[in-house]
């Protein structure tokens with residue numbers, strides 16, 4: 430009888446570990462997120478509460494030289510990491526690319542060892558859209574003073 434109980438325990442342990450495996454986040458994700466209609470087109474949303482300063486997701490893609498990115502000037506998903514080292518985030522596998530720009534963001538991009546991550550700079554509640562400041566160059570080049578972020582004061586305008 431005792432032995433049988435032990436087997437049941439082991440079996441439930443196996444089930445639990447299997448269940449946890451299933452729940453494991455996809456590669457490059459640190460927090461649960463999902464993609465749906467956001468500020469501008471699709472956006473990245475928190476699918477669990479995220480605390481200020483926690484890592485959310487990595488921005489992934491092919492690495493390109495400065496010369497290579499010049500061949501693709503309309504690609505809005507190029508993240509310039511440093512001189513002659515850029516990440517082309519246009520692949521759909523790069524879920525982080527759905528994070529929209531905001532002039533009052535709740536996350537920021539962080540470069541570490543030539544990799545790019547999004548980190549929360551505010552507490553973000555489940556269901557909230559995750560945004561970061563794309564930077565002056567991008568805003569001027571692609572948003573042309575038509576930022577839809579909804580913040581009262583827009584960054585980089587009229588300068």
Ligand SMILES: [Zn+2]
Nearest residue numbers: 532576578583
């Ligand atoms: Zn704005």
